[in-house]
Amino acid sequence: MPIYLDYQATTPLDPRVLDRMLPYLSGVVGNPHSTSHLHGMEAHRAVERARAQVAGLIGAQPGEIVFTSGATEANNMLLRGAAAFARGCGRDAVVTCATEHRAVLDVVERMGAQGAQVRVVGVDRLGMLRVDELEAALDDRVGVVSVMAANNEIGVLQPISRIAGMARTVGALMHSDMAQAVGKVPIDVHDVGVDLASFSGHKLHGPMGIGAAFVSRASRRRVEALLHGGGQEGGLRSGTLPVALCVGFGEACALAGEEMRAEAEKLRDLRDRFLGKLGAAGVAFDVNGDSERRLPGNLNLHFPGVDAEALMMRVRDRVSISSGSACTAESIEPSHVVAALAGTERAEESLRIGFGRQTTGAEVDEAAEVIANAVAALGRLVYRRAAEG
Numbered sequence: 001m002p003i004y005l006d007y008q009a010t011t012p013l014d015p016r017v018l019d020r021m022l023p024y025l026s027g028v029v030g031n032p033h034s035t036s037h038l039h040g041m042e043a044h045r046a047v048e049r050a051r052a053q054v055a056g057l058i059g060a061q062p063g064e065i066v067f068t069s070g071a072t073e074a075n076n077m078l079l080r081g082a083a084a085f086a087r088g089c090g091r092d093a094v095v096t097c098a099t100e101h102r103a104v105l106d107v108v109e110r111m112g113a114q115g116a117q118v119r120v121v122g123v124d125r126l127g128m129l130r131v132d133e134l135e136a137a138l139d140d141r142v143g144v145v146s147v148m149a150a151n152n153e154i155g156v157l158q159p160i161s162r163i164a165g166m167a168r169t170v171g172a173l174m175h176s177d178m179a180q181a182v183g184k185v186p187i188d189v190h191d192v193g194v195d196l197a198s199f200s201g202h203k204l205h206g207p208m209g210i211g212a213a214f215v216s217r218a219s220r221r222r223v224e225a226l227l228h229g230g231g232q233e234g235g236l237r238s239g240t241l242p243v244a245l246c247v248g249f250g251e252a253c254a255l256a257g258e259e260m261r262a263e264a265e266k267l268r269d270l271r272d273r274f275l276g277k278l279g280a281a282g283v284a285f286d287v288n289g290d291s292e293r294r295l296p297g298n299l300n301l302h303f304p305g306v307d308a309e310a311l312m313m314r315v316r317d318r319v320s321i322s323s324g325s326a327c328t329a330e331s332i333e334p335s336h337v338v339a340a341l342a343g344t345e346r347a348e349e350s351l352r353i354g355f356g357r358q359t360t361g362a363e364v365d366e367a368a369e370v371i372a373n374a375v376a377a378l379g380r381l382v383y384r385r386a387a388e389g
């Protein structure tokens with residue numbers, strides 16, 4: 001298999017997480033909501049232990065964690081649920097940022113089509129939210145402000161604490177999609193001051209198909225449920241919880257808490273090593289997004305004059321990298337994130353490269369060599385075509 005350098009798309013399940021999950025994938029696993037017998041009680045205990053592990057990683061109380069199928073569902077639930085309540089109080093506006101994940105932008109767009117007033121704040125050329133634009137977008141009609149903690153394409157970390165303070169000033173709830181940030185950089189939801197946040201298991205070496213919503217105790221009554229049924233998760237999200245997935249997500253959070261600091265250092269070293277190798281090979285590139293305020297394992301590189309799609313295809317047998325944006329069968333859409341800070345042309349010449357827990361120095365060296373060779377070959381092609389044309 002090629003070298004995997006797409007850790008912002010998903011991360012491999014940690015084998016230690018799998019070990020914890022296995023007992024809950026075979027034999028009789030009780031329904032964690034049927035606690036009249038020992039099977040159910042044991043499943044319930046496992047789920048509640050996992051809930052405490054998730055809460056522990058982000059400084060929340062276990063009762064403030066609602067398990068979902070992932071960050072997409074959490075974003076949908078929180079944005080729609082909070083906006084529905086806010087509308088009842090005369091607040092019909094939603095504020096978000098141009099570089100959000102599709103699982104926020106598309107939800108907000110849909111809410112706009114159904115009558116909400118949507119206000120989208122831009123970013124500067126480093127990918128940081130324009131605080132002056134946010135200031136101008138905030139008034140007492142705003143019910144929810146949603147800004148992600150770490151960007152999934154360019155890795156930029158937004159000043160969430162400051163943004164949450166501004167949202168609070170106008171009485172709006174603050175939501176943050178934290179799927180990329182949690183487990184990579186230390187986060188305490190109460191210190192930061194968010195009311196609502198979204199998380200995903202498979203972005204921090206847990207299983208796919210599980211995630212969580214953080215709903216602060218104070219904002220609990222200001223969020224309406226989307227899924228109705230058995231009244232699980234305090235009535236906010238009905239449905240039987242997948243015990244093995246919860247256990248895996250919890251264990252992944254516990255491991256991230258213990259290892260995040262050392263891992264961040266390792267990832268920064270790998271990233272710098274990769275950049276050093278590319279530079280030494282004579283490759284021309286710029287880094288998209290702020291170079292300091294970003295995730296340790298993320299790079300998004302602009303190769304001037306090189307078509308990113310062609311580059312990706314050329315290295316595909318050796319290295320798995322992506323542009324980070326949605327792709328269809330035939331073509332890859334230029335990233336709306338890179339386009340927001342640097343224009344569409346630059347987006348078409350940019351690629352995301354993500355390092356993670358399983359990445360080795362040898363892999364980094366090999367990937368840099370493969371990519372450098374491909375950039376050189378494509379650059380020559382462009383040069384030859386220009387000469388012929």
Ligand SMILES: *Cc1c(COP(=O)(O)O)cnc(C)c1O
Binds near residue numbers: 069148
């Ligand atoms: C991956 C990701 C999501 C979607 O998470 P799922 O758990 O796969 O639904 C949402 N937001 C961000 C920032 C992400 O990186």
